[in-house]
Amino acid sequence: MTLITKENLPSFIEYYHGFHDGYITNVNYNIEFSQIEIIISACWSGEPKLKEDGTYETSRVKLKMIFHDVEQYNSKEIFSWDYINDAFIKYIKIQNKKFICFASDEKDPSVYIVCDSIEYEELKN
Numbered sequence: 001m002t003l004i005t006k007e008n009l010p011s012f013i014e015y016y017h018g019f020h021d022g023y024i025t026n027v028n029y030n031i032e033f034s035q036i037e038i039i040i041s042a043c044w045s046g047e048p049k050l051k052e053d054g055t056y057e058t059s060r061v062k063l064k065m066i067f068h069d070v071e072q073y074n075s076k077e078i079f080s081w082d083y084i085n086d087a088f089i090k091y092i093k094i095q096n097k098k099f100i101c102f103a104s105d106e107k108d109p110s111v112y113i114v115c116d117s118i119e120y121e122e123l124k125n
Helices: 009-015
Strands: 023-030 035-041 061-075 088-094 095-102 112-123
Touching: 009 088, 035 112, 061 095, 088 112
Parallel strands: none
Antiparallel strands: 023 035, 035 061, 061 112, 088 095, 095 112
């Protein structure tokens, strides 16, 4: 698994295109370890390829993200049509402590997680 850091966060967001058109397929809680695992079906990864007909070829990938030492979590009921437009992933401060925040949307997220660290890996189909 790869740890998301301040240094690689911008390239992570760019590579997965902010999870645009992606969606969350699974949310797993581990209360004992204060950990949440989500699976995201990302529509875009890497550099988009322009096809001969003028449309772009998507590069779908499933991504597992593990959120460690969860400080805050909120979620709404998630439906199959709840696509992500542009995920919000930023480092934030709460009571003078630094955390990383993931939200499926900046203004009205279906999933919102604040934690100490995030690891991720691509899953093979």
